[in-house]
Amino acid sequence: MTPDRETVRAVIDAARAEGRTALTAPEGKRICDAYAIATPAEALAASPGEAVAYAEEMGLPVVLKIVSPDILHKTEAGGVLVGLGSPDEVRDGYERIVASAVAYDPDARITGIQVQQMLPPGQEVIIGATSDPTFGKIIAFGLGGVLVEVLKDVTFRLAPASHDEALAMLDDIAAAEVLRGVRGAEPVGRDALADTIQRVSELVTDFPELSEVDLNPVFATRHGATAADVRILLADGAPPEAPQYTSEEILTVMDRLMKPRAIAVIGASNEQGKIGNSVMRNLIDGGYAGEIHPINPKADEICGHKAYRSIMDVPGEVDVAVFTIPARFVPAALEEVGEKGVPAAVLIPSGFAETGNDELQDQVVEIARRRGVRLLGPNIYGYYYTPQDLCATFCTPYDVKGGVALSSQSGGIGMAILGFSRTTKMGVSAIVGLGNKCDLDEDDLLTFFGQDDNTQCIAMHLEDLKDGRAFVRAAREVSRHKPIIVLKAGRTALGARAASSHTGALAGDDKVYDDILRQSGVIRAPGLNEMLEYARALPAMPAPKGENVVIITGAGGSGVLLSDACVDNGLSLMEIPDDLDVAFRRFIPPFGAAGNPIDITGGEPPSTYEATIRLWLADPRIHALILGYWHTIVTPPMVFATLVARVVEEARELGINKPVVASLAGDTEVERASEYLFGHGIPAYPYTTEKPVAVLGAKYRWARAAGLLSG
Secondary structure, three states, X not given: OOOOHHHHHHHHHHHHHOOOOEOOHHHHHHHHHHOOOOOOOEEEEOOHHHHXXXXXXXXXXEEXXXXXXXXXXXXXXXXXXXXXXXXXXXXXXXXXXXXXXXXXXXXXXXXXXXXXXXXXXXXXXXXXXXXXXXXXXXXXXXXXXXXXXXXXXXXXXXXXXXXXXXXXXXXXXXXXXXXXXXOOOOOOOHHHHXXXXXXXXXXXXXXXXXXXXXXXXXXXXXXXXXXXXXXXXXXXXXXXXXXXXXXXXXXXHHHHHXXXXXXXXXXXXXXXXXXXXXXXXXXXXXXXXXXXXXXXXXXXXXXXXXXEOOHHHOOOOOOEEEEOXXXXXXXXXXXXXXXXXXXXXXXXXXXXXXXXXXXXXXXXXXXXXXXXXXXXXXXXXXXXXXXXXXXXXXXXXXXXXXXXXXXXXXXHHHHHHHHHHHHHOOOEEEEEEOOOOOOOOHHHHHHHHHHOOOOOEEEEEEOOOOOHHHHHHHHXXXXXXXXEEEEEOOOOOOOOOOOOOHHHHHOOOOHHHHHHHHHOOXXXXXXXHHHHHHHHHHHHOOOOOOOEEEEEEOOHHHHHHHHHHHHHOOOEEOXXXXXXXXXHHOOOOOOOEXXXXXXXXXXXXXXXXXXXXXXXXXXXXXXXXXXXXXXXXXXXXXXXXXXXXXXXXXXXXXXXXXXXXXXXXXXXXXXXXXXXXXXXXXXXXXXXXXXXXXXXXXXXXXXXXXXXXXX
16 A cells, blocks of 8 residues: 555654654554554543443453653553453543553643553564664564563664565564464464564655654564554654765775875875885885875975975876875865865874864865865775785785785774784785774775775774665675675674663664674674684685585594584585485495594595595585594695695686685694695684684675575
8 A cells, every 4th residue: 555644744743843752652553554554443532431432332351551742651650551351440440540640750741541452362573663873764573572672582674674674584583483383373474564564664764753663562463463552753853964975976086096096195204203204115115106296395305206395286186195194284285185186085194083083073074075085084004905006004015915805994903904914915905994984984995896806805894884874785786796794893782872662772782783784795703803714715715506515524523513613603514315425435434424524534544535525526416515634644734735725626627616614633734734725725724613614604694695505
């Protein structure tokens, strides 16, 4: 049906005219009726006699509820009575509720008592919507009733949600099996529930001034879903809208930022130890082939390059201005950068909002928007783009080129990223500091790296998102063909923020980020090391084509631990069919163990590893392999590593591409063997059964989200 938006507008306007930010229950019902959201029959009684008459008309038993614009939490005020089965009970209940409400809040305005049809038993769920500071309007679904904030079994989606997204929400809670019917209970009507979710999401999208909508409980049965209680709150005002840029506009600027032909260094210096000197030296020593223009009114030449008093004196176009001057001098210099027509500025200095100087940062942002300059930073270490040999940082140049683009909001985390990359020799396309993110942020980077042929994988550390919806739009597009790994700091609850509804309280923790990032196809890393290991490993592995994972191990103990890790990472151990079981048994000793894990035992020669791996590679029913190696003198670590790399490489030359990871246990020789395997496209880790399975699990999460699994 087409929603009756005029009715909703009239209800909202009437409440606004009275200065109210909360709708009454009868107003909530009118809004639900306008969007075909099922609610029980009800009437508003102004006296005990009216309450009895309405109750007898709709049929006993009934529910009575206080109606007051000043009492939001009706149960706390003693304002709800359930199952009143006779006229006397209704009359007495009316008077009890009024007395309780007066005792709860003597100044509360009492509109009357809502007489509501008693609903038949059903599964209690909550359907709600709220305004999230990061993602805007979000829809929530979970188990409802009085325990909703205790159990917190709830899931979130961006509004508006499609019918398919609403159906997926039913399966996304821990108690999903309850909705399907357990211990003889009837399953709920899935389509009716999904329709209600979808309609609530459309309602808050059509009317963004509805800050919170709470349907709790909704009684779900096989035949439908009915909201027994409706709570709707209005926002005080519309939040400020962030500037929006098209993909083409973003790419135009990002191309000049990442692939500049000319860079100006504002505050360049000949004095060692100054940031202006470090940036100049790194641009030169890193091999950047474009023009470098130092800007310093007190020097004629810096690091062998002609210096200019002002960027206005530089001949020709400049693509990027890198600021290395103190924060207080940035506004004046940025005005000149804008007048010169420079499209991008990199603000390395600190001393802005991170130190409480919001006014200075706001001034810089205003200048940049007025002048048409996009800003990276402030408070950053700079940025690298290795295909251009570009090191516009005060760190040292990075020379291992590869397909991983990394970014960090924190300078300290950026240093950890750089150190890890150097130690592991990870191939990097870019490392970008975002700092305060006064302008350019993660969605701008995703838009660029998504179409960048030099980048195969994107990893991001972030503490917040300025515009969650812009990030989701970019991530959904990019994650279809490139993995995006996110380390979101602040996984604990955001605090006991004041919330006037169950949905508002539930949306106040990390679950919103978790659900919406996952829906965007993003792989969320639990920690910094995991983010970096995922970034290093995922580009090395081909995407799996199905869910069947097999473990081949030389030690039963590691096989058990690897199996546990598979469960933890959502991997499916293949149930080995009889013919494949017979084939594997031809190569393992009688005291070994077929099945899955396949235990070839520790005393077997290299030929056993080779034969079983070749068998695994050849069978199209098997999609991924986990190797558990145990150090022995029969098959030393480097012998194991070289034979595995050779066999897998031979298969790849024949077009057989399956992900392989390895766990190596033994003396220190396994470290070199692991490094060798990693260098040949096989993520391998010494002394751990968890890491190799975790990186394989991350690859699977991306492949599922990208729709790459067929079997």
